[in-house]
Amino acid sequence: MPETHEQILAPGTTAPDFSLPSTPDQNVALSDFRGQPVVLVFYPADWSPVCGDELSIYNTALPEFQRFNAEVMGISVDSAWSHIAFAQAHQLHFPLLADFEPKGAVARAYGVYREHEGTTERALFVIDAAGIIRWNYRSPVGVAPDAAGALRALAALPPATNTPERQATHADAQ
Amino acid sequence: MPTLSEPVSDRDHIQGPADAPMQLVEYGDYECPACGQAYPIIKAVQAQLGDKLSFVFRNFPLPTLHPHAEAAAEAAEAAGALGQFWPMHDTLYEHQRHLTNQDLERYARDVGVDGTAFQADLTQHKERARVEEDVRSGIYSGVNGTPTFFINGTRYDGSYDNESLIEALRQGSGAR
Secondary structure, three states: OOOOOOOOOOOOOEOOOOEEEEEOOEEEEHHHHOOOOEEEEEOOOOOOHHHHHHHHHHHHOHHHHHHOOOEEEEEEOOOHHHHHHHHHHHOOOOOEEEOEOOEOHHHHHOOOEEOOOOEEOOEEEEEOOOOEEEEEEEOOOOOOOOOHHHHHHHHHOOOOOOOOOHHHHHHHOO | OOEOOOOOOOOOEEEOOOOOOEEEEEEEOOOOHHHHHHHHHHHHHHHHHHHHEEEEEEEOOOOOOOOOHHHHHHHHHHHHHOOOHHHHHHHHHHOOOOOOHHHHHHHHHHOOOOHHHHHHHHHOOOOHHHHHHHHHHHHHHOOOOOOEEEEOOEEEOOOOOHHHHHHHHHHHHHOO
16 A cells, blocks of 8 residues: 655656556556656546546647557546546546545555545646656645646656666655 | 747738737637637637737647647638638638537528639648648647637636736736
8 A cells, every 4th residue: 555645756856656446446556657658637526627628638638648658647546437527528538547446546656635625636646657756746736737837847868768867866755 | 837839920810910929829719618618708808908919829729639639720810711711700600519510511601702712622622731730839838628718828727707818918928
């Protein structure tokens, strides 16, 4: 079980692994994507208007993310069934993961859980091919994040991010 | 704050003097209700600021939310290729709930473009590449919804009522 962090996990930290349902009968683990960059998009709720817009922007930007061989994944505390309906309604072409049981455990591990609302923050992480967080972003309230920051972070990744460098970077963890 | 990845240039559709001290760039979707709400506000801002303002429109259709948005964007560009971008742009925003292909052809006739050339352009998707260029520059500029505005090159996250926009435009041009 991931432990709770109060602050958003910093660049240089090993990204906590997780396995979350992407559909009612299928799980996706972060470690499945070792060897390629991953963009985690934490968003508060499936059906809020701002989230629909935000995820549609990421959907529109998917070809750009694919240029970096990056896998984009959305994460919220909604259930897999809600995710299916939401993804169909918005025709999203990347997986939405259900941080549903225990609620918000992965968001807590990344330091992006909102206790009062019981949702995740609006936050982004770029994780390199070796599983190290290289960039993070927490959105101000009411402002949807764009895709440009994560794309720039991907462009700035060194070509050979497969080199293990966890010893050097782990000290940054809160 | 994010800034335009592609500065305004000759390829853009510009209203007002290109060297105006205040520059407003919109990334918009013809079928997006919020863009439709912004449309008359921009008209009013333009009327108030006159030659001090240049306004640029770039396409950012979200086809998964708005099924007619891409065709509408291509239609505006096709009309633009025939010299009637802004009349078509205005017509689309004034009828944004009626954007079927038949509607688009009717609007093209209304703004006085040659029907055959327009249809050929639309059916062969001659303007798709340009629309995609706009979307790509929007993604890298930090578009985070539609509409997204840039004032003198910097993204504007404030509300887009008349007074807020004019205040931000005045400040943006002063800071230059």
